[in-house]
Amino acid sequence: MTNDVQVEAPQAPPDATPTFAMLRTLGGISLISGLLVVLAYQFTLPIIAENQRVRTEQAVFRVVPGAVTKRDFVLTDAGLVPAGEGVQGELIYAAYDAADQLKGVAITGVGNGYAGPVTVLFNYDPACQCIVGSKILQMTETPGFGDKMETDPEFLENLKALDAKLNADGTALINPIVTVKHGTKTHPWQIDAISGATLSSNAMGKAANTAAQRATPAIQRDLAKLTAANHTGQD
């Protein structure tokens, strides 16, 4: 105790720097810092925005084969709203081919896997009311196990025509998408789990189900907007 006190006792510095000098220095440094940061921010902002746009676009084009353009919509309670109109919310991406035909709608879903959330982008085909493709955006599953969701052809087969039909009211799926144990898939709305990676497979099922449950009612209701929006975009 006594030792501590002695060590901590302020030994009045012989040449005490005036408070003003300290404030001046700190202020000066803050000024320089602020300046540098703002410069960097301003300079990189458009590049970063462009990067983000390209990244999303690439993901969407990969999950919707044949697409060359896309338009973003915000999912709201009132239906789909074209992005960029000041409305915040989850985005969906309508993708079009060279002939401006709607090739599919990219929707995102999240499911909890073995080691954390798995974020997946799905290609929803409004015509057949099914999921016809997928791409994992982010996951922390064990390499060699969970990543079979991306590589195992048998598993990917599940996601080529996954039934996501809406019920009569158009508010929810008739049959929720579920993951069933390996080798027991009997219905088109089921996902056949990867043997040995059941939790990761479950995550995929949950992601597909949440994505479809949230987005498909709005998409089916505002399907016209998706195709129409494209034409307005062409004008």
Place this chain on the structure above:
Amino acid sequence: MSNGTSQDPPKGAGGTWRPMIARMLAGLRPASARPGGHGSGLLRIFRKRKTFPHGIYPVEHKEWTADKPIRRLPFAPVLVLPLAQHRGAPSQPLVQVGQEVVRGEPIARAAGFVSVPMHAPATGVIQAIDLAPTPEGPKTMAIYLKVYQADPQQVLFDTGHDIDSMTNEEVVAAVQEAGLVGLGGAAFPSHVKLMPPKDAVIDTVIVNGCECEPYLTCDHRVMLEQTDALLRGIRLIMRITGAKRAIIGVEDNKLNAVDQIRAKLPANLPITAEAVESKYPQGAEKMLIKSLLGKEVPVGGLPAHVGVAVFNVGTLAQIGDLLPKGRGLIERVVTVSGPAVANPGNFMVPIGTPVRFLLNHVGIKPTLGQVILGGAMMGMSVSSIDVPVTKGVSGIVALERDEDDPARRQVYPCIKCGECLKACPINLNPSMLGELAQAREYGLMAQGYNLDQCFECGSCAYVCPSNIPLTQYFRIAKSINRERKN
């Protein structure tokens, strides 16, 4: 010299292949069922004997000597009487070289309160007062007494006390005059124990007849053969200490001694004899108090602080025998046994008899490897068998060389099996203490892990499968800590 024909204590004999097969078969049996085994204690739960927690069950081999009555041997030509046979200050000689002494005559006087006088164990002449070997190693001063072999060796120093009319102080003084020390092995002057600290009130005298050391049966024989003297001694001690009761604690491997004592117990005195579990170290003061009374001597305290005084049966028998006669302690009962002894037995041995003389009488086998004064667990291995039997030597154990099994000696690192924790009677953590000792953290051993409570019973080293000399480590650590303190 002796080839030990008549009475071989059972130990592996036969061709080379038979013991091999026997050992292989033995390997499948539980450790507790093998010689030197350690019981798991599971079966012992069903016995309803008083006992303390932990401790060990070494092979006892008391059957080799338990039914051998105490015999006298011829006198050795020269008796060696170290001046420091007891704890405390060494006695001061009262005789000169060349002086003739009579058996029983005082030859040295007490040098203070914690000291006792010494009496001539035989009639003879003082040959020298010189250095003599001791079991501890360094030589100390001793009186050499040449025995007159032709003398009838009668004790002529019967001063005779009327103990009933003496005051307590006079009895205590008489105990000191008789040169009495604890005969269980500690050799602590008995009269000191009779004067407990002022703040302690003794209400119970515990008479220690446990004799938990393997091989030893001298106390057992004393209880059987000197019961009257023992009871006399107990009554005397109870009177002096003012204790309200006395309990004689005897291990249940000596139930005939319990029966014998009970048969002779006077009806009007609060003395009882109780059998306790046969377990090492049941005979340690603190353990016996725990077993019989369920009390624990506080750390750093004396038995007197829980109202108890503990005396060994041998000591009390001597008090009961010597005090009324006014004689001094000149002989004691010693068990000579062990696998390397041809004719083990119990002997009344004059103090100062060289160990060599005794061993020659019982005969030793050529396989002799080690001679121990005291018991096999806590006794001291001697470098020379020319050392004499002193007041504190309760037994001489001769062990065989065990070079046939070198693997037993290899020291492995501590594997943290925890056996030592389950063996330690005072609940230390010998495993940790051993690791600390190897790292030379002696200070931490004492401050954090209660090293000073260890009384070196050796239970931890006995059970250690890694053969770590734990007891030795603790002795070294304690002595280094003592040096650092000074």
Place this chain on the structure above:
Amino acid sequence: MHAESLPSIFLNAAIVNNFVLAMFLGICPFLGVSSKKETAWNMGLAVIFVLLVSSAAAFGINWLLVNLELEFLRLICYIAVIASTVQLVEMFVKRYSPALFRSLGIFLPLITTNCAVLGLALFQTQKEYDFIQSLVYALGAGAGFTLALMLMAGLRERLALARVPDVSQGAALTLMLAGLLSLAFMGFAGLGGSHG
């Protein structure tokens, strides 16, 4: 957006994604202050304390910056706030609880450069936790840090008495131990997530 339950946040930060053993945050004090159980315990308490205070402070700062649309100053503000928070805590503890200061005092300056503190502030922002969630997250992270530190200290105290070969003395041994602990903590994967 984040409807994570509070126990799940706590478990995740403390055990499943232990700050030290799975996220590599606070490695320096983990390696440096883990040779004795007592110091490790005191360090752990100090870190829990600072984490809670700086988490609350960071939450406030972030709210302010988002409202002022000055997010690009977030890092500078966080680090400045954390450094001064630690300073304030130190002064406060010294003034009002000298006993606590004696046991925690020497660790407080060390904590400024403990990346667990800044890391926590950044992660709670990234995960968009609300105020209560942030505090639980901080508590979990601190508990996890303390747990890892205590386990490490126990093992290192034990190994201090071992015949460790010369080659593996020092930092190498500590890192390998950390690796083994990290390996053992993999057993917690998926805990609190799959059924929750």
Place this chain on the structure above:
Amino acid sequence: MVKGIEIRTSPHLKRALNVQQIMRSVVYAMLPICAFAIWQFGLSAALLLATTTGAAVATEAWFSRLRGAGNTVADWSAVITGILLGLTLPPGFPLWMAAVAAFVGIGLGKALFGGLGYNVMNPALIGRAFVQAAFPVAITTWTPAFAPSRFVELIPTTLTAPFMRPESVTDWIAGLGVDSWTGATPLAMQKFQHIETPAWDTFAGLVSGSAGETSALLILVCGLWLAWRGCLDWRIPASVLAGAALTALPFWLVDPGLYPSPWFVLCSGGLMLAAWFMASDMVASPVTPWGAIIYGVFIGALTVIIRLFGGLVEGVMYAILLGNAAGPLISAWTQPRVYGAVKKARAKS
């Protein structure tokens, strides 16, 4: 006659049970389990056990030479590590991976810290945890027990070339003609489909799983023999099993359809083997008697928690490693009360 007597320090008697004998007894106790594993899984299991044992012994010999510590193979502890490791791996585990596990277990788990007596965790489990993290697919590839051809052909993955990925066993299993093979161990079936395998099958070991973990009955018998020999502390397996059963009990009472019965918990997976042969590893478990009980209950409870709520099917390995890690703390907090120590009377210096 009496020349050359020796001087030693007390005590002069020693119990006739040394480290080497303890270790050898453990090896004896594991031999019946090995035999059962070989009978159940055939040649591949035999090769697997031989590989782990050989690699463990070779690693031990190599490191003891590097350290100049003499040959420490003779203490048999490396043999135990090798056999145990083999028993915990799937029977078709590629041999090169098994050798890696043995090398890591002995090297990283033991030699690094100074060899026998100083390892902080069970070396066999370190080896296994390492390969579990390194090769997660191979270590969860199960093959059927009592395949008809088990004594004439190897499981195809066994002889995978070093550093190569093992091929899929799906087709091979299909060709075996084993009925109703689902590719899952009883534990996995319980966890994901909530189908409890009949108790007798798991108890007797007529199911698939790691090479030596299937027969709870046999392990129990061998473990009890070891305890009777005094070569392990019965407190640890007893408290591990009790901890597991008691943790599982309330869940099972609430929903027996979803949660496994305590009986199933005890007999399935590696719990029995781990409780008797791995949690009881003397070196890495707490040394105090009460510490051993706390440690055991902790492991048992954690195993069940990981099994029921974690991402893994079996948690006993991690539970033991974590128990080992907590061992020194448990030991320190359960130091026995010394004889005569009074609670508050530590005033005297």
Place this chain on the structure above:
Amino acid sequence: MAELPKHQEDLSLDTFVRGLWKENPVFVMLLGMCPTLAVSNSAINAISMGLATTFVLAGSGALISGLRNWIPKQVRIASYIVIIATFVTIVDYAIQAISLDLYAALGAFIQLIVVNCIILGRAEAYASQQRLVPTLVNSLGIGAGFTIALFALGSVREILGSGTLFGLHLFGAGFQPWVVMVLPPGGFFVLGAWLLLFNWIKQRGERRADAPTGVPANAR
């Protein structure tokens, strides 16, 4: 704070080189462990992190060195932190601009460069006392040492853990990756293994050096 004698170091090759080995921040000084372990699961991440840290080191070092005579010692730590945070923010945005994938891989550890003890340590011990050019050279040396150490870790972890280096497949298609290497325990193990190797080399060197001085080999 005692006034240290402001020894002005002459610029020499050593100013740069000692950061590579003798004062290697990771292997010798054991500083900056958090980013070292966290982002070294692939070679490209490791090198990016190394370069980012080098940039912050050099930038903040230069600024601090330039301002060293104007910064009162009472507020020097606060000033250093603000300056360092500035450069870290710049790097943060720069990496986002260069590659979003890289940014995602490095995660929060870019921003955590702020609390990397190497940088504050250098600022305090070197930049605050030395002239601009030596500071710059020294910072680059330390940064290079950090980058090399990160690469040593990252390459081993990537080769074993994924069978690739900079994303290129090194082995045939049948190669079995050691997944543990890219997981957290692998980081500890690989760094521990490097330190073991260096210890071993050092001790063997010492033994060699001892040998000719008359100690017989069997004396041990």
